[in-house]
Amino acid sequence: MNGVRPWRSLRVRLIASVVLVEVIMLSLLVWHNLGVIREAHADRLHDTATSMLQQITATAGSYLVEVDYASLEEYLRNIARHPELAYLVVTDRNGHTALSQGNPPAGPAPTPDAHPLAADDGRYDVQADIVFGDRPMGRVLMGLSLAQMEQAIADARDRSIAIAGAEIVLSILVTVLIGVHLTRRLGRLARAAQQVGAGDYDTEVPTGPADEVGMTAAAFNRMVKEVSQRTRRLQEALARERVIEETAIDGMITYGEDTRIRSSNPAMCELFGFDGQALSGQPASLLLDGEPDPGFWTRPTGRRREARGRRRDGSVFPLEVYVGRVEIHGEPLYAATLHDITERKQAETECKTLLEGNRFLIHKSLAVQEEERRHLARELHDELGQCMTAIQADAELIRETAGRDNPRIAASAGAILDISSRMYDAVHAMMRRLRPTVLDDLGLVAALEEAIGDWRARHPGIACELVTHGPLDDLGESVNISLYRIVQECLTNVARHAQADRVHIELMADGEIRLEVRDNGRGLEPGRPRRRGLGLLGIRERVEALGGRLEIDSTPGEGTCVKVSLPGKHPPQTGGRERP
Template identity: 35%
Template sequence: MNTTQIGKISILMIEDDKLDEALVISTLERDGLSFEHTAIQNKQDLHTLLDSRPWDVIVSDYNLPAFSAYEVLDILEANNLDIPCIVISGCLNEETAVTLLKKGAHDFIPKHNLVRLVPAIRREVAEAKNRATKRQVEQALKQKEKLLNNIVGALGEGLAVTDAQGRILFINPEAERLLGWRNNEVSGLNLHRLIHYLKADGSPYPEQDCPVGNYTRQGIPYRTEDEIFIRRDGSFFEVSYVATPIRENDQVIAVVTAFHDISRRKQAERELNESRCRLRELSSFLQSVREEERTRIARELHDELGQALTALKMDLTWLLTRFADDQDEMLVKTDNMITLVDSTVDSMRRISANLRPGLLDDLGLAATAEWLLAEFQERTGVEYTLKISHEEFDFDNVLNTTIFRILQEAVTNVARHAKASRLDVELEDCDERIVLSIKDDGIGLIHQAASANKRKPFGLLGIRERVTSLGGHIDITGQAGQGTKIRVMLPKQVITEPLKEHDKSIAG
């Protein structure tokens, strides 16, 4: 016992008999209690003194003319005061004692035998102190809990706490709002079977398949953004949640699931993907329209205009030999006309090939690649090699066009920015796919990116777009000083839904 810590004990004594008062005090002094006391005789004084300061103990005579110990106890209770009250009485009556004790008196001591008084005071003061401490702790705890409740209640995130078996212990107001259930309706119910019984695709989600249990049993939090929670009314929402185990002594005692509704975000993602998809479709449609248009114009230029010019030249050439000796002027004019027709045919050829080389449609990819690279070498002086796995390399129009345009873009890039002296191109026809590799020994893409004009990224973007829309794959590596390497893989069979894979990778 820590009675030594109790300093001077303040005693409020209720006693009308001065002799009795002296008797009690002498007992207290005799038994070595360090105390101070105030004696009163009526209710009025009691109220005044209780209000004026704290008291450690009340020692009350059982029967006073003005009022009784019962009333003292009533006043204490009414004022919510936990002051130990020890009753002293001259007449020993067991029944009275029991009644008083029931009423809240802490001890009952006969006036003629005060031996127990000091021990009783010490004991009761100590216990009252303990009670006070306990009350303080409880109050602090209560305040903390209240704060926690307020936080949990104010949280913009749904919280569901379950025990280790998945039974709901508690859901917070946001969870109530999201799920349509009240906390008191769901406590004790199995959380999975209540709100998690369907997968995102609408198929049943058996509890043993739910990863939450598995993860949390091992003490690992489980998080996902690909599932749904079902509301009370049967509707559902896409959810992002983290289920975190709470452990005590290496035992999972509860799981806290924090979640929020991400339907809107998911919807926005879907719309974004859809719009991306449509853009890609549009771009590929525009691409093919442009290509068709170019093909048509190139062909008409080449065949119709070209043939007409050629026929014109034949006639002019014929005319040239028909002039008489004195028709110099006409002869010179005609000769000039032939030169003009020749240069016009040249321009026509250049324009037509720039639009789309007829080679691609007439002779296929291999011949066009040869031509493109030979032209490139003639124009830039860059040496090239072209390795082709089959002599005649030809696919459907879309693939032919794509591969040619990629090669053309790459070659243009090399000519413009790479400062290369060598270009190696390889076209490989594997069983399922076509592999195009383009390698130069220039300054590398990284340097190019810094020095290139604004058009270049668009060129690369265009290549990527073309490849993606055909379900292919492209790798571009360009370490500074090590040249640029482009590797394109294209499936021969164009996958009908090439966007799915791609979109997944974006989402993931």
């Protein structure tokens, strides 16, 4: 098996374990069996010796009494044929050898053995007294050879060992067969796991029989498939991320809680003038000019924050930073996007300058417009007024001269007087609208009251009230004329569009100057494009030219409220006057 040392191989260990257990068990068995056999043979030998002694002692006494040694010899010869008998000696009562068979040991009579297993000289020595009646007649000494017993035990041992050996070989064979089959499949699994580890996710192992290994193989195949799909998705996500990072025009960095940079994209290096990986390990604060607030890099706000970036060469530029945070295995990881907003800032500055210029121009053009209106009113007054006065004087003269003599001429002169008087009124009204002199003479509140009075007269069905608070006498000419024109336009709109029966005008100076014109008409219709009128646009331009704010609140069916606030130069003041 690839990469597995032989002694660590499952197959080798399995076989070695089986062989070891077999050898131990069979050795114990053989050892036990040999002990049993030995005891059985020893007992048999003991019994044989005892029985032979009993026979001889029972028979030999009578022969010894009669001193019939020939018959005794004949009798003993039959017994001496026993294959295990080593020697047989019969002594008389004096201890002299009467008869001897076999090979008795030379010298003194051997000490009898208690049991064949106690014999240490290869022979089982036994003795018994020969008694006839109550008289001792002699002694029988007998030795039985242990060779046959030992041979039988040796044969039994050899057979047991042969059987045990065969059993061991058989066990090894069976174990090897099972082991080979098993370990081959496990080996395939191990090799497949190595291939998967090396990145080959197309690997599949045959499952084979539906046993534990088969089930493991099936589970392995499922797991590899799942890992393959997840790895592919992960690789795609990483590739996408890499492409985004590498092609992004914004700088991107990641860092941990210690705010030391872990990764940066090419745009980041380009933006700050660093090479390749030079930013890795640096503190993120290195990228900013001055000391940002302590949680700048680790407190995501969910919105972009402006800061001042510092390049490697020390140059400073405006920056927009967005910080995001994720947790990976309980550890926070931050990602920040850094966007160079130099161009935007320049555009903003240019825009601001243009806006200010625009405001100035509007202011100027409104002032010119008012001046023109004033001029026109003066011309109308001076030229047309004097002409009208001259016409009236002439007509008066004609009427007086014609008198009663010429009533038709007198009537015509009267008609001219009448028409010129109406013309004079019309021109006067025109002059007042062009330039409300009361504004110059009596101030804003009086001018508004006069204008509202005229408007009420023209629209008797709409109740209109004016409420003022605070000091409104010294707001300046441009503020006065703007507020006057705004009220004029709002009232015109109410009359033209609102279908209201009530208008409430509130003007106050409490630090800033605020004007509200609220009607209870139909309101602005949402979604419907407004007619391209100039009234509201003009109001907005006037308000912006004075650096103020305009708001138009409207709910369909519940009226419209035009709110204007202008920066004021007067301190707030309490109390107010109401003019119905």
